[in-house]
Amino acid sequence: MRIDQTHRPWVIATVALAIVSTVAYVVYAVEAPAGPRGGSAMGLTFGIVGYGLMLYAGLLGARKRVPTWRIGRAQTWMRGHLWLGLLSLLLILFHGGFAFRGPLTLVLMLLFFIVIGSGILGAAIQHYVPSLMTSRVPLETIYEEIPHVRAQLREEADQLAAAICGPLNGSTEEQTQSVLVEIEHDDRERFREVYLRKVRPYLANPETQGNELGDPLRSGETFEALRRLLAEPVHGVLDDLENICEEEQQLSRQIRIYRWLHAWLLVHVPLSIALLVLGAIHAVMALRY
Amino acid sequence: MAGRIRTNKKLAQRINLNYFKTLRGIPRWRRILSGVFVVAGLGWLGWYALAGSPKPYNAGPLGHAHALLGQKCGACHMSQASYRQSATDQACLGCHDGPVHQEDQRFTPSCSSCHVEHEGAFRLASTSDATCTQCHADLKTTHGASKFVSNIRGFDSSHPEFAALRPGVMDPGTVKFNHQVHLKDELRGPNGGVQLKCADCHRPPGTDESWPFGISGAALKPASFTASDRLPDRSYMQPVDYEKHCATCHTLQFDRRFSESTPHKEPKVVYDFVFNKLTEYIAGHPAEIPLVDEPDKRLPTRPPQPPARNAAEWVQQRMADAQLLLWRKSCKECHALSYSNGYDALPVVAKSAITTRWLPHAEFDHEAHQMVQCASCHAKVNTSRETSDVLIPGIQTCQQCHRAGQDAAEARCFECHVYHDWSKEKPVAGKYTVKQLQ
Numbered sequence: 133m134r135i136d137q138t139h140r141p142w143v144i145a146t147v148a149l150a151i152v153s154t155v156a157y158v159v160y161a162v163e164a165p166a167g168p169r170g171g172s173a174m175g176l177t178f179g180i181v182g183y184g185l186m187l188y189a190g191l192l193g194a195r196k197r198v199p200t201w202r203i204g205r206a207q208t209w210m211r212g213h214l215w216l217g218l219l220s221l222l223l224i225l226f227h228g229g230f231a232f233r234g235p236l237t238l239v240l241m242l243l244f245f246i247v248i249g250s251g252i253l254g255a256a257i258q259h260y261v262p263s264l265m266t267s268r269v270p271l272e273t274i275y276e277e278i279p280h281v282r283a284q285l286r287e288e289a290d291q292l293a294a295a296i297c298g299p300l301n302g303s304t305e306e307q308t309q310s311v312l313v314e315i316e317h318d319d320r321e322r323f324r325e326v327y328l329r330k331v332r333p334y335l336a337n338p339e340t341q342g343n344e345l346g347d348p349l350r351s352g353e354t355f356e357a358l359r360r361l362l363a364e365p366v367h368g369v370l371d372d373l374e375n376i377c378e379e380e381q382q383l384s385r386q387i388r389i390y391r392w393l394h395a396w397l398l399v400h401v402p403l404s405i406a407l408l409v410l411g412a413i414h415a416v417m418a419l420r421y
Numbered sequence: 422m423a424g425r426i427r428t429n430k431k432l433a434q435r436i437n438l439n440y441f442k443t444l445r446g447i448p449r450w451r452r453i454l455s456g457v458f459v460v461a462g463l464g465w466l467g468w469y470a471l472a473g474s475p476k477p478y479n480a481g482p483l484g485h486a487h488a489l490l491g492q493k494c495g496a497c498h499m500s501q502a503s504y505r506q507s508a509t510d511q512a513c514l515g516c517h518d519g520p521v522h523q524e525d526q527r528f529t530p531s532c533s534s535c536h537v538e539h540e541g542a543f544r545l546a547s548t549s550d551a552t553c554t555q556c557h558a559d560l561k562t563t564h565g566a567s568k569f570v571s572n573i574r575g576f577d578s579s580h581p582e583f584a585a586l587r588p589g590v591m592d593p594g595t596v597k598f599n600h601q602v603h604l605k606d607e608l609r610g611p612n613g614g615v616q617l618k619c620a621d622c623h624r625p626p627g628t629d630e631s632w633p634f635g636i637s638g639a640a641l642k643p644a645s646f647t648a649s650d651r652l653p654d655r656s657y658m659q660p661v662d663y664e665k666h667c668a669t670c671h672t673l674q675f676d677r678r679f680s681e682s683t684p685h686k687e688p689k690v691v692y693d694f695v696f697n698k699l700t701e702y703i704a705g706h707p708a709e710i711p712l713v714d715e716p717d718k719r720l721p722t723r724p725p726q727p728p729a730r731n732a733a734e735w736v737q738q739r740m741a742d743a744q745l746l747l748w749r750k751s752c753k754e755c756h757a758l759s760y761s762n763g764y765d766a767l768p769v770v771a772k773s774a775i776t777t778r779w780l781p782h783a784e785f786d787h788e789a790h791q792m793v794q795c796a797s798c799h800a801k802v803n804t805s806r807e808t809s810d811v812l813i814p815g816i817q818t819c820q821q822c823h824r825a826g827q828d829a830a831e832a833r834c835f836e837c838h839v840y841h842d843w844s845k846e847k848p849v850a851g852k853y854t855v856k857q858l859q
Binding site for chain 2: 162
């Protein structure tokens with residue numbers, strides 16, 4: 133999500149709430165006889181509101197899982213998640229009076245800082261990287277569909293190759309009978325060899341490092357060399373295979389960018405859930421003692 | 422051969438309609454890690470719960486005084502009827518008394534609101550100023566207005582001048598003493614000129630060093646500074662004492678025939694001492710009865726006395742001279758004498774009324790300030806001529822060091838004031854065994 137003008141009301145509201153909270157905290161901290169304490173009325177208020185905001189921020193995940201819920205637009209939830217989640221850190225710091233000495237509170241604050249830090253990092257990545265995806269991956273597909281799409285690309289490439297040299301695993305006679313493009317036997321064998329040695333392995337494992345077809349520049353050079361090597365009628369198939377390889381390259385690029393876009397969630401989401409669970413336990417136990 | 426055409430149909434065929442049913446890659450790991458972290462967190466808490474240890478919920482390290490109770494939450498967090506198990510006053514009072522501050526206070530804070538635990542290893546008595554100023558910033562008592570200053574918000578802001586230094590307040594002592602004279606160069610001492618130092622007369626108790634101007638072997642009197650038994654013994658100065666501080670210069674000689682001085686006691690004791698000495702003397706020297714003494718220059722001029730006719734008359738004549746010397750000169754030099762029973766009767770010596778503690782509502786530790794020269798704080802000492810001069814330093818002197826800031830000495834209320842009236846402290850019967858505390 134880009135942080136643009138549409139965030140302005142959220143920013144203003146967050147800053148205003150932060151100022152009000154800070155003023156309230158300063159007055160409370162100065163006047164509290166024993167200093168700011170999480171268990172005081174004001175401290176508890178900060179804690180309850182802060183945890184409430186954390187819960188709200190955490191509910192974004194639930195909101196995403198059930199997109200049909202009529203509980204506000206996903207974008208609104210995301211903006212709230214960003215800004216109110218950030219505000220919750222301030223309120224929780226006020227709750228504890230900037231002190232966290234016990235093991236559980238220490239763990240909670242450590243988790244909280246990591247969650248907020250990873251969230252800020254994620255927001256920055258989500259602000260800048262999506263435009264890269266648009267410009268560098270025109271054939272972007274749904275990330276979870278990539279293995280499925282790749283299987284289809286392999287199948288399509290095999291069909292194209294079979295049109296030149298017959299079934300890749302069939303006998304010589306079968307191969308000769310099923311070809312759709314009439315070329316010299318030597319050219320056909322040469323094409324088969326090139327396909328099985330270079331193209332097919334790449335399509336089978338497109339994420340293998342160092343494969344020349346995985347590199348856009350080297351891939352173009354390789355296919356140009358193949359065009360010089362093979363007869364004119366095969367060039368159309370070569371173009372299609374090059375096109376498939378290019379799509380594979382884009383999928384690889386999409387995976388890389390996707391990882392950039394989402395890897396931080398491996399930290400942010402699990403620790404957020406742990407934070408909410410342990411935070412609830414902290415609340416229960418702290419109210420007891 | 423035609424080129425690849427991305428028709429809608431082809432694109433639609435690419436979609437695996439069940440793709441969302443199987444998580445892979447980052448979403449899958451996200452879910453796994455979510456479970457792992459939550460289970461790890463719960464496992465950590467569960468481990469301690471099984472061991473019966475409350476450690477994870479400990480709000481912070483305890484102060485030194487309670488360090489032994491670190492794993493015994495129940496010692497302070499007592500079970501109550503409700504869900505809560507907060508640290509109650511009852512728990513605190515089970516181990517140590519907390520006497521009331523003032524009988525007429527309108528508000529008594531809970532123990533833990535001032536003595537904040539789980540803050541680490543420092544004195545629990547180091548309370549914040551706010552614990553005091555919550556009342557003293559606008560002090561009211563159950564009887565209405567307070568006799569104390571009622572708007573104190575801190576030592577370096579609104580604390581009033583010490584009561585002993587406020588206008589109209591004088592040293593109530595009756596012993597005449599001129600500090601300026603006693604501190605001058607070449608003061609006449611028992612063996613020539615001396616330069617007195619503060620420590621020649623003012624020292625904390627417990628010093629073994631002999632007093633330079635006292636009678637050797639003078640019995641140490643019980644100290645009169647036990648009003649604050651919470652401070653170290655060396656906090657307050659020993660009271661000034663004639664035998665220890667004055668005797669070698671200000672002798673109480675009563676007759677040239679005796680090198681011995683009279684005891685520094687009430688007139689009747691002195692009278693009896695002198696009478697006995699003279700009686701014993703003339704009994705041993707009967708030949709001196711008719712002799713007439715040379716006039717004593719220390720005595721006022723008087724007509725020469727006729728020769729005594731017997732020992733009793735001799736003693737009577739010498740008693741008259743001794744009393745003249747003592748009551749009208751030696752004793753009077755320092756003490757205020759009155760003759761309420763007539764001039765022929767023994768004089769009455771005014772109570773010395775030496776103030777042993779100038780700040781009755783605060784504590785001061787001289788030992789903690791021993792790196793400072795005496796006159797640096799007691800600045801008026803060198804020019805003081807009158808007993809009525811109050812020579813304790815004013816609040817501004819203290820505030821030069823005791824002020825807010827990191828490079829300053831402690832300036833919070835507890836540094837000088839004690840909340841609990843320990844004179845009302847009640848003994849507490851211990852409830853733990855050593856084993857229970859291990």
